[in-house]
Amino acid sequence: MVYVLKVLTNQLSEKILIHAVRHYAIGHWRGEQGLKWSFWVNLILIRALIFALQDWFAPFEGQDHNDHQVAVLLFVFVFHGVVFVWQAVGVVRASEESVRASGYMAPAWATQLTLIIMVFWVLAFTLEAWQMTLRDPDRLEAYAAMEAQRAAKYSVEPSADGKTLTLSGSIERGITRKLDAQLAAYPNTSHIVLSSPGGNIYEARGLSNAIRKNGLNTLVTLECSSSCTTAFIGGAERFLVNGAKLGFHQFRIDAVYSVLNADPLKEQERDKALFIKSGVAAWFVEEMFNSPSSEIWYPNSSKLLAARVVTKVIDRVGEK
The missing domain is CATH 3.90.226.10 (2-enoyl-CoA Hydratase; Chain A, domain 1)
Structure with missing residues (x-):
């Protein structure tokens, strides 16, 4: 009976967590979380963590991720593709809400400029991730x-x-x-x-x-x-x-x-x-x-x- 209760509790906790994550993601996507939070947390902080994660798993000199090519490309698709689109759309919508509420355009312009810079930064990390999968040449052979x-x-x-x-x-x-x-x-x-x-x-x-x-x-x-x-x-x-x-x-x-x-x-x-x-x-x-x-x-x-x-x-x- 105790075991059954533990299983039910774990399943309930997972459902609550999934629901909370889904609710959070939808809230950002719709621009409902405020510009400051959307910009500094959902865009800057999460993007910094993604970049740091990629650097953490980058191969050492003389190594490559050629054997893990599918995993690396999947990482790129999810974090530099889907997640970045989610970040960008949410921040843009939050800035539009901010303009409608305050009438000030400066925050929206700053957000758009940051996103332009971020696009090039994401492209650079995407290229770097692809280069990780290239087989490292045998220097002695070369x-x-x-x-x-x-x-x-x-x-x-x-x-x-x-x-x-x-x-x-x-x-x-x-x-x-x-x-x-x-x-x-x-x-x-x-x-x-x-x-x-x-x-x-x-x-x-x-x-x-x-x-x-x-x-x-x-x-x-x-x-x-x-x-x-x-x-x-x-x-x-x-x-x-x-x-x-x-x-x-x-x-x-x-x-x-x-x-x-x-x-x-x-x-x-x-x-x-x-x-x-x-x-x-x-x-x-x-x-x-x-x-x-x-x-x-x-x-x-x-x-x-x-x-x-x-x-x-x-x-x-x-x-x-």
Whole structure:
């Protein structure tokens, strides 16, 4: 009997609560609760609680709600859709009642301005909720894909006898590590053949340092331009096949956005010091960055020899 009374009491309490909530919701919808209450409690307070609730359940960095997409979208539909419409309609009707009762338009205007701002705020939280359901990318996988994309732009291949490594393609991030790995695999390497239009200046300096550290000779059979010449100058002996070209121009940043702490002029000065250290004549160093970045200066072999950029011009590969 006691159990039955408890069940009946609980059911009655639930009915009373449901009736009270329904009565409250209808009262706001009709604008019957007064402008102050409708505005500050039913609009501002409840909306703030909804925003806080969304922030509370937002995924941490590196996580997502992709597996709970239906629940998130249902939350958006209910709280940023149905509930917001209920809030907005009730506040508008309450402001209209306030104008009819007092004759003052200012409260109605303030309410409408707040609702306009609130619409954009709700849209922003709706977009954020949708973004929560997007699968968080695997950063390691994305990094590996980026590395593979860069690696596809260059190659460092050994000759049949393992005494020469041919570096061709764009100078990209990671190419110095590739050269180091190949030098470890082919310890008898004595020459590096360079065939590149240039690329990342920091990697070019890395190549130059690796070439210099290992006492390797550099050789150009076709063309080595831009930052490739920085790698070339690291050679103990620097050979140029007759008809091959070394190209120089002013440094530039290949980006459509501003790069922090990047100064092409300072980088040019660093490379000037590197060329001087390698025995290149000062007059050539002052001249090699005169061409604008959109053009390339190809000095002839006589000038390259006179400036000690090239130590020897040869007719064919293998000539000493």
